Structure formats: C-alpha cells, structure tokens
Amino acid sequence: MFECFFQGIQQDIKLFLFSPVLSAIFRLIFIKVYQPYPSLKGRGKALRECFRFGFWWGMDFNAYVFLASMVLVSLPSLFVGFFQQYGLELRIFLGCLYGAILYTAFAGKMIFYHHFHDTFNYLVHMGRNAEKHNLVDVFFHQDHGGWILLGYLLYIPFVGVGCWLFQQLPSLPAPHIASSLAQYVLTAGLFLLAILGFYWVRYGGTLNHRNKPEWDTIPSLVKEDAFLARACVDDLVALKWVRRKPLAEEMQHSDEELEQSISRLLPAGSKWQPQDNPLQLFRRTARGPVIRKPSQVFVIVGESVPQWALDPLYADLHILDATKDWIADPHTAYLKNFLPTGNISRPSIVSLMSGIYDAQLELNEMESFWQGQTITSFAGQMKKLGYRTIYWYGGNASNGNFNHFGHAQGFDEVRSATDFCGPDAPRTWVGIYDHVFLTEAAKQMETIEEPTFHFVYTTSNHGPYKIPMDVLGGDPDEMLKDVGPDIRENEERRKAFSTARYADRAVQSFIRKIQTRFPDALILYTGDHSNLYGDLSNSSLVPRDYMYRELYCTPLLVHQRDIGQGFFGENTIGTHLNIMPTVLEMIAPQGFTYYSLYPSLTLPQPAGLVTPKQWITPLELGEVASGLVEEVKEADREGTKKHEPDNKMWRQLSSDMTSLTAWVVRHADKCLDHDVR
Template identity: 45%
Template sequence: MFSDFFLGMQQDLKVFLLPPVLCAVFRLIFILVYRPKKSPRGEWRKWITCFRYAFWWGMDFNAYVFLIPLILVSIPGAFLPVYFAMGDGVRMGLLLVYAAALYTAFIAKMVFYAHFHDTFNQTIWLGKNADKRNFADIFFHQNHGAWLLLGYLPYLAFCWAAGNALLSLPSFSYPIVTEGVGQYAINTLVFIAAILLFYWLRYGGTLRHRLKPEWDEVPPLVKEDAVLGKASIDDLIALEMVWKRPVQEVLHHSDEESREILASVLPKNFAAYAPLEAFKRTAQGARITPPRHIFFLLGESYGQVFFDDPYRDLNLMEAGTQFRAEPHTVSINNFISSGMISQPSLVSLLLGIYDADLELNENVLFWNHTLPTSLPLQLKALGYHTSFWYGGGLNWGSLVHFIPALGFDAAYGGTDICMNDAPRTWLGVYDHLFLAEAARRIRAEGKAQPSFHFLYTTSNHGPFRIPIEEYGFDAARLNPAMAAALEKNAAKYRGLGCAWYADWALCRFIDEMREAFPDSLFIVTGDHMGGEVPLVEGVTERQELLLRERILTAFSLYHPELTPEHLEYNTIGGHMNILPTLIELIAPKGTSYYAIEKPLTERIDHIVTPYAWLTRGEIGFYRERAAQELTVTAGMLPWMFDTERFTAERDAYVELTAYYVRHPELLMKR
C-alpha cells in the first residue's frame, strides 16, 4: 500500500516540475517585450538574480502543484487500487487547469502593462463598474485578443505533451529496509518528509516563514530596474498582492462626489480643477536665521509614551530627555503621526498629503511625478540641496523609484553606504553605524551649499536582536526596579533596550552634527508609535496603554535661536504641520508654498488624520470609534465608545489624495 503512495508521490513531483518552467518562459517573454534592452549582455548578474528570486517567490503558488495531487490522488490512491490506476489522468487534468490559470494571468498582465506601464495594481479594482463592452473592444481590436485566446490551444497541447513526458520518466521503487514496526516508522518519516518538502518549497527554499520571499525583499539591483523588478513577481503572486489590498471605495468616486466631500476643507465656492491650489500659502517672514543645514530625523517607532511622566523614571529616553530639556529645543507632547504604519507615515511626510493607505510609493505614477506639496521640492525652491538617507535598502517600499520623483537630489540606503559586513537587522544597518556613516559623508560635503537631510532609521523594530549591551544599555543603571522586573522577561528587556538604543543613536548623531554645523536646525519625530511598550509589571501602575500612548509619536524641534515662544500657541500638533512650520521659520516674507495644514506658529485647535483625531482635550481613533481624554496620567482613563468627530474633514483629506490618483494629469513631471 505505501509503495503505491511512494510511486504516486514521485509522479506528483514530476508534474510539479512544469509550472516553474512555464512561469520562467512567461517572465522571459514579458522582459523581451517590454524591456528596452533585450539582451542580458553586461547584466548577467541582474538577470540571473531576477529569475532566481522569482523562481523561489513563485513557489508560493507552484508548490501546491505538488501538494494538491499528493492529497487528492496519491493518498487515496494508496488505498484504492482502481483510483491509483487512473491517477496520472487526474494529475494531468489538475495540471492543465493550473496551466490555463497561469496563461490567463500572463495574457492579462501583458495587456495591463501595455495600458498602465505596470503589472497588476489597485487599478484593477476600478474595473468593477467600467463599461465591459469597452474592455472587450480594446481587448479584441487593440490587444489582438482573438489571437491571445486562440493561443490556449497550442499552449495546452504543449502542456499536455510535456506533462505526459514528465510522467513517463522512470520512478524509483520503494525499498524495503526493514520489517514490521521499523518499516512503518520509515513510512511515517517519508510521509512527513513529503509535507516538509511542500513547506520548504512554498517558503522559498526555507522552513522559516519570516524569510519567505516578498516584494520588499527583492534584491536592489533587480528592483531598481523597472521591468526586471516587475518581472520578478509571478503573475498569480501579483494578483494575490492586489487581492489582499482591495482599493478603497474613495477611488470609485466621480468628480461631482469629490467636490461635495472636499467642500469641508476647501474655501467656499472654490471651483478650481486642482484642489491643492486652495492650500497655497504665503510665508509671513523668517523667525530665525535660516540654517545652512536642516536635519529631519524620522525614528522608527519613536513614540511619545517613553517621554511621558509615568515612565520618565525608567530613563529609557535618557539621551532624548536631555536633548528636550535644552533651552533651544521645543517639544510638543501631543503629536500625531500621519500613518499608523511606516510607509503611509513616510509617504505623507514627504509628499505633503495623506497617503491614506493608498500606497502612493508603490504607484508607478508617483515614480515619475509628484505634487506641489512635496517637502524636498519646496525646500529646493528655498535653495537647499536635498538628500534622503534610509538605514535599510532603497528597494524597500520602492523608494528607489519614489524618492527621486519627490525632488530629492540624492538618496542613500544604509545597506549601500555601509560596509558589507556591517551588522544589520532584517530592516537595515544598525542605527548608530548607519548614522555615523551618514554623518561622515555629510561632513565631507562641507558648508558650500545649504543642505536638507532627511534621515530615517530602522533599528527600533522586532525581533529586537541587537546586542544592546555592547552599545551601553544597562537596565540596572537606568532603573534598578525595572532591571529586576525584566530579569524573567527577555522579550521586553530587549525591546525596551532597543528603544533606548535608537534614542541614543539619534541624539549622538545630533551632537555630532551640531559640533560640525552649529547653526543647524533639527526636526526629530517618529514614523509612528510602535515597538515594545514601557509597561513593566511591578514598576508602572498600569498594564494597559492609554489611547494617546498607543497613537502619539514624539516631536522635538531645535535651533540655536529657537525658543518656546515660537510655538507658544500649541500643545498639539501632527506630522502634516511640520512642513508649514519649517517654511514659516526660515522662508523670506512673501514666499509662496503649499501645505494642507497650518504651521505650528499659529494656533491649532484640532488635528485630523485618516486614522485619528486630536483636540486640546481629547484623542479619538476612527477604526475603533473610540476616544479618551487627552491627559497624561499613571492611572486609567474612561473610554468614550461609538464616538467619531471631524469625519467630514477626515473624508475630505482621503478624498484629496484619491482625487490626484484619479487625475494623473494634475501631477508634476519630475
């Protein structure tokens, strides 16, 4: 009986060999059709890396070509001799169904790329309510649809012949190694090995799910090539990625609906075709001497909670607390991020409008165009040379394409500028090493031209495996009670240690740059609240975070002429207030600029993002329809549920982003 299973399993493996070959052929056709340079001459490493990575990533689907017949044919065939005899016919039927799916996805991708210069993306969702007759007309008369459909016949005939040829290859007979219980044990191990083989294939040649191939991990030399980068994604994988991220309903709105929704943030009777024109402002005149160097530090998971009074004695923000206490550092302790996760937060800060989870950095339109609200674009207009520095690789989030389109003059990835053997997490090079190399290069640039540097760190992120003790983390020195409480909680110990380390690395960079360039202006904030929270059992009063502690990020501003009076009106703020604040502090009077929010030099009564709202006395979270009093306390605060405020304003900001996605003709060519 088990010998039949063993023979059937080999047949399943033979059938499995064909789909990866088909995917590779489709990949090659795509490259040869759409890539300007058709030959790999001089680029063999890039091509080989593309096909290698795509092969393993494609196993996310292709591995099931082994598993499904194993379950549906080989296992029952081991018990049913009649079914075993017809097993190859069933395998061929399953193979042809899957092969047809591969071909369908391939021709759909080819057509889609011809129209949108991109593989499958969220635009697919826009076809739901489109004129299907128009689609058919385009398909048959523009994309040679009849020939593509006729292609099923020779294609499936080839698959049938190739599949039968593979199945006819000789198989190994099942060896009898021992008898009785020993043979049953070996049979069990063979069955388990077959299951492990499936998972090893599906996870891309590893049994660790965390190492499974995905878009963010596509090697940079492949991802920086627009066609090869897209070719590294098998067609079914690309469709799955779109399916997992359905487009928001906002992208279905008509222009008439948009005008109604945008009315809550636009001036009355504003009728311009480009709504961002309503957010054009005029600077009132510089409040400080314009610095030669501006540093915008965005710290991974750099939350306000670590600075709050209930956790201050933990001394986790040892360096940051000293920096905040300086007379020319101004901090706002109620500061809200523009995104709940990294990419929307970063994109919103740089582009000047809320990303609203529309993943503008992954939208090919924003790889060659931008908006007038762009942060680097507006600083370039003030005479600054702009540079972007990221601790990881610029292939993450398609930054290699998105960052130049924003108007940055230069972009650097930590994995590129640091030594190849520089220690790193799975996100990027250790913060202090990345920032040290960035500092070295910035000093080497000198003072000839005013410069703006946006630096984004990565280390304060799970799984928190940085050797924090080597860099000075000593829990007993910071707080003996905390050290004792963390003795049996290694995960929290390492998480809080990484928070301390990230803060130390940021402030060390600040000190180094202030010594080199004393007139510098520093903006310090976090991408979002995250990482390990400073709730330590037996030390802190609560074991549950307040809403403000879950959401608010840190914010500090430093310049040798800055005083609290410059921002005296405000106890609240948000990411989208940073750009106009910077302009109002340094720009000459009469300078025109774009910003969707007011500067912190003016009184702000409330902040609204696509995710949350903030007033001087309350914080609310739209996803949970809940709110709490905006109070720093060691105790617990009551919740207000089924509560939403400023929803019209929230909807308008999301609509503003969607409007420009739907109207690419309004984007600025880089």
C-alpha cells in the first residue's frame, strides 16, 4: 500500500509541475504581445520579479492539479486496480483538462486586454446583459475567434505530450516496509504531509493564509510598472477576483455604512435624516440665463469618442478632423480634461439620463427605475423648463430596456433607428449606420416646431468594424500617409481609424444640418467613453504604455451662437454629470430650482471631481482600481509616470458616490418619484 501511494504521490507532483510551466508560457506570450515598451532592455530585474511573484501567486490554482491527481488517481489506486493500471492515462487526461481551462482563460484575457487594456475586471459582469449577437460577431470577426478555437487542436496534444514527458521524470524508490500496520501509518502520514504541502504551495510558500500573494504585496519594482503588475496576475486568479467582487461592493454595506459615506458628499452645512431622499440635498438655484432660451437643445453622445484623438500627438491619424474644425468655431467651447460617467456605454448613458452614477449597477435593468424617476433626471428637469423631450437612439432602445428606462427618466418619446429608418436600412449588430440614422433623424427634427430637448446617441464606431470601406469613404493610405508603416499598413488599424473618421464626419454633418434649421440651437457633444481603437501602445507613434487620460477621457464641446471659446472660464476639468447643470444654468430663469450632484461648468468647480472608476483634479487624474495617479497633460511620446497620490480622499469620495446610488437603489420607494409619467 505505502509503496503504491509513495509512487503515486510522486507522479502527482510531476503532473502538477507542468502547470506553472504553462502559466509562465502564457505570461511570456502576454508580455511579448502587449508590452508597451520599444524594448525590454533594462527591465530584467523587474521581469524576474514578475515571473517569480506570478509563479507563487498562480499556485492558488495550480496547486489543485496535485490535489486532484492525488484524490482522483493515487488514493483510488490503493483500492481499485483500474486506477493503478491506467494511472498514466488518467493523469494526462487531468493535465489536458486543466490545460484547456488555462488556455480558455488566457484567450479570454488576451481578448479582454485588447478591448479594455486591463486583465479581467468588473466589466466581465456587464456581459450578462450585453448584446450577445454583437459579442459573437466581435469574437469571430475582430478577435480571430476561429483561430482561437482551432488552437485547441494543436494546444491539447502539446499539453498531453508535456504531461507525458513530465510523468517520465525519474522517481525516488519507495522503502520496503514489511509490517502492514507500519504501511498504514506511513501512508496516512504521507497523505497528511501531502495535504500540508498542498496548502504550503497554494499559499505561495507559507502556511499563513494572511501572507498569501495578493495585489497589495506585489513587489514595488513590479507594481511601479502598471503593465508588469497586470502581467504577474494569472488569468484564473483574476477571474477569481471578478467572481468574489460584486459590481459595487457598496451594495453589500449596511444602511449605517451607507449613511456615513453619503454624509461625506453632502454640501457643507447640510443635515440629512435617513428617512429622507439624500438627492434632495443637492438642490441648486439657477442664477439666470447665460444665453437667450434656445428653441432646441441637443445633447449628442457619440459612440467611443476619445480625447486622445484630438491631442496633437495623434494629429497625423486624422481621425477626428471634422470635430477639430468645429472646435475652431469661435462659438464652440471645448473641455479636454473630461471624464465619462462609465468606462463602457450603458453606465454612461444611464448616468447622463438619471443624473446619478450608474456605478455598473445597471439601473436600466431594474424595474423600479422603469416606474420611478430620480429628481436629478436630465429630461425630467428639462420638461420643467417647457421642453418636449426625445431620446434618439441609433439602435434598438429595447436592448437594455432603455425604452422603459428612458420614459421613466423623463423622455416623452424614445425613438429607435431600427424602427424609423426602416427594415432595409444598413446596420451592424449594434445599430443603423450613423449617416443613415442621423440623416433620417435630422429630417424628422426639421419638422418640429415646439421647444424640444433631443438626446442623440450613435452606435457605428464600435467593433468589429465591419462597415464596408466604400461606405466609410476616404482613402486610408492618404489618411495615414504621415505615420509609420506599422500603423499605415496594419489592416485592423486602418479599418478602426476609418470607422472612427466616418462616425465623426456623420456627427458633424448632422450638426451642420440642425444648425441650419435651428440657428439658435444649443448643442453639446461628448463621447460615451474613450476607446483605444488601433491599439497604438508600443507603436512608432506611441512608444510607451497608455496614460490614464488616453484610457478614460472623452471631450466635451458646447456650441451656441451667443457663447465664445472662453465659455468655461477658469474651469479645466469636468465629468458627464456636469453637463445637465451646465445646460440648466445656461437657459433657466433666475430662481429656477433644480437638482444636480455637481455644479454647472459656468460656475466654480470643487477641488476635484470623482466618478465610480476615476477622479480628476486640475493637476492629477487618478484610477480607483489601482489607486494611482498621473499628471494631467496632453498626450505626448513621453507619457506620464503613475504614482501613489498624496491625498487619498478622492478614492474614498468615489466610493461614496457609489454608496449614494446604492442607497437610492435600496430605498427606491422613497428616492424615486412615481408620479411624473
């Protein structure tokens, strides 16, 4: 018995040893593909630490290969001859099964990083209500999904051979034990020792669970490099984080904890009783109109409009040249350090409509928000100024239940391009081509005589970038003639940049039409979020990792014939939640009461502004997930150095903003107005 178990344990160890080899190979591939540096020269020590720490951190899962082999093969082989006879085959099967799991997680991470420039994070949760057809389309047509699936055919045999080779490593001979009792005792002792060893390895070379490798214990040399810090996290470990961490931890807090958080947000001198609606304490009074009341107000949200594409560093890409022309208009004000309310589309749109941060809670999917309206809602407050309100969406508003959510948040009408453009209109999985949608929307708007607030949201600048080149227009060779061949000759980059330029031109053409029809119109234009299309990190143009400003910021443009380029005064920062109060302060009569978490951009701003995922001050831009900050500046070839902030307050206030939303969700009966539709 003991001899059989002793030999089996050694085979289990050999099988286990192949797992960290696979993890290291995947880590190496990830670094090779996505490294943001022109060269790894001079980073040897940081790389060694990355692989060393990643090795031990990965044991959180890799150690289970040993445990599974011992429990499923070695222990049964003591009693059933089948397991002893076919132990090699069974172990190879287990190794291949685990290897397939590693491959699947790695492929997912590579795709995820390509789109979001991060390892698995909270956005994984958002996939449950995403448009599945579009996800499949992106997987096969943008992320080379077919090749990934075919990769299993080569990868699994490779893993099988690797497991077999490791099984052939020499074993220590078992001592001969004559006594049956001694064999039982030694077998039991070896089993307990194996369990102890399993935990020692799984905890990263310690038996103290508190000393396990974690994000906070990443060596400083590695953590100072944002890319290597991500690289040392094994894919299954990252998925474990995602599974254990809810979209908003604040939803797990008690009412007492939420009260403390909300109290830190309230205006100075405010007193709040928990039985009241905390949003009522964000009441503001308009100072009087800045412009003559316009007949029409337009808030245009473009899909994936990044600030970086407007920075001088990227000028030779000619992506947003049409918007640059509009910025040059003497009646257009432009804010370039501007944060969206979400890192992906739906949280941004929900936040803009409701006036509170969605915080990835998906308020649009909650029935309470189909029946009740926040007092901070954009459209709801525009109606109080006498405006009819219409939400124009380039896709189908029923996706994500924005037909219900939009009406509840104050829109008199929710119009979907999939309906009013007709069944034969060209489309992607997300929506109707922008130029078709916006042309038809403009025609319908031209017939409107009464004062109307229009919230317009486009869709075409979205992967997998399948709109034909003859529709996109322009010559990519001419467009990219002044950049390096690594960019100009890359087909994926050419298509992504051409799509972005097409979408930009479609929006600006639409703006010209509505300006002609409504010369007094107030027009605001922003993006739902940034996007790194083209993935230019470590290219001839951008020889570095991305800045937070490139990752997250979108522009804000405000145009009206009675304002100038200096409209924002000394204000240099903003967020999506500044848009609604800015509109109201521009047009509302003196004394008009409204509700907004942040002040108008026509007024002095707080020292800093927070969103659930970032914060910004005039000097620094911070990321909540990492807790690091960088200098606020335009993109350049040198980039910025990320570092620990001197003031930890902003990260806390970001959580507090999410706590405010959590309170509204939990107490929707008191915090939502159900008598407004």
